[in-house]
Amino acid sequence: MVRDEPAVGSPVREGYLAGCRAGATSVFQIVLIGTYISIGALAHDLGFSIAWVVLSTLVIWAAPAQVIMISALGAGAPPLEVAVAVSLSGVRLLPMVVALLPVLRTRTSRFPGVILAAHFTAVSMWMEALRLAPRRPVEQRVAFANGIGTMLIGSATLATVAGYYFARVLPEPVVGGLLFLTPMSFLVSVARSSRTASDRVAAVAGLVLSPLLVVLGIGLDLMWTGLVGGTAAYLVHRVAKARR
Numbered sequence: 001m002v003r004d005e006p007a008v009g010s011p012v013r014e015g016y017l018a019g020c021r022a023g024a025t026s027v028f029q030i031v032l033i034g035t036y037i038s039i040g041a042l043a044h045d046l047g048f049s050i051a052w053v054v055l056s057t058l059v060i061w062a063a064p065a066q067v068i069m070i071s072a073l074g075a076g077a078p079p080l081e082v083a084v085a086v087s088l089s090g091v092r093l094l095p096m097v098v099a100l101l102p103v104l105r106t107r108t109s110r111f112p113g114v115i116l117a118a119h120f121t122a123v124s125m126w127m128e129a130l131r132l133a134p135r136r137p138v139e140q141r142v143a144f145a146n147g148i149g150t151m152l153i154g155s156a157t158l159a160t161v162a163g164y165y166f167a168r169v170l171p172e173p174v175v176g177g178l179l180f181l182t183p184m185s186f187l188v189s190v191a192r193s194s195r196t197a198s199d200r201v202a203a204v205a206g207l208v209l210s211p212l213l214v215v216l217g218i219g220l221d222l223m224w225t226g227l228v229g230g231t232a233a234y235l236v237h238r239v240a241k242a243r244r
Contacts, residue, residue, distance in 0.1 A: 012113075015140025019147020022132055028124035032152055033159040035063050038178035039070070040163025041170050046074030050164050057160045061122050061153055065089040092226075096126045103133055104141040113142045120149025128152075198237035205229030 023029075036057065043053035048070065060066050065086045072082045097118050105114050117129075129145040136144050163170070187207075194200050209225040218224065 011137065011139040012143045015136060015143035016147040016150075018136065018140070019144035019149075020151050021147075022128060022144070023125075023148035023151025026124070026128050026148070026152065028128065028152060029155050032063075032124060032156045034178040036156040036159035037163035037166065037170075038174075039063060039066055040160040040165075041167035042067070042163075043070050043160075044164045044167035046070060048074070050161065053164060054157060054160055057157050058153065060086065060090075061119065061156075062090060062093065093121055093123075093126075096123070097121045100126055100130055100145070103130065104145050106138050106141075108139070109142050113146060117142055117145045117149065120146060120153065122152075125149045125152055196237070197240055198233040201236045202229050202233035205232055 039057070040053060043056075053070070056066055056069065060069070068089055069082055069086050072085065073079070100121055101114065101118065104117055121129075125145070125148050128148050132148075133141045133144055194203050206225055206229050209229055213224055
């Protein structure tokens with residue numbers, strides 16, 4: 001039995017189009033375009049094909065994981081080790097999915113739309129959806145998040161192609177600088193979104209602990225930063241809640 005397509009003016013269509021508009025005007029567009037131009041240029045310089053790097057953008061949809069994969073494979077690392085490294089890098093997105101889906105889904109949400117929203121959940125889409133989706137009617141939220149994700153991943157894919165073919169004219173310092181846009185944008189977004197003491201504790205812990213652990217040569221620095229900073233932020237939240 002073939003299901004009818006959502007009718008014009010349906011909540012799914014309205015939510016998706018609204019999400020596309022939000023994604024197209026998001027400040028993360030600038031960041032993603034710059035970042036993925038550099039990823040495309042990096043893939044070109046290391047000898048990967050355009051089809052391969054575009055597919056990696058669509059499937060992985062996480063710039064740090066793509067840089068790990070492209071750099072490691074380009075250096076001759078075993079594919080199995082690279083796969084494990086990329087998978088471990090992607091685990092950081094799981095808490096974002098867990099936090100976002102309860103905001104989006106309802107009992108009537110269709111499974112394919114929910115799975116697509118989970119795939120689209122990168123830091124950029126997560127922050128925009130978490131900020132804007134609660135303003136939408138509940139029946140529109142999954143489609144709204146998918147609209148944001150469609151526009152962001154679409155721009156990233158086009159930027160990947162552009163960077164691949166611009167690689168011959170882009171100086172290496174420019175490529176490196178464009179990659180730096182991503183962490184800087186996330187830092188600004190976190191600073192703007194931090195409204196509680198626990199938010200600020202988590203942000204400060206990340207800024208202090210991560211470089212300190214790197215300087216000290218302690219392995220798994222990102223994991224320890226998240227564990228210590230997240231625990232400290234949780235304890236501050238519990239103390240503040242108990243006082244209220």
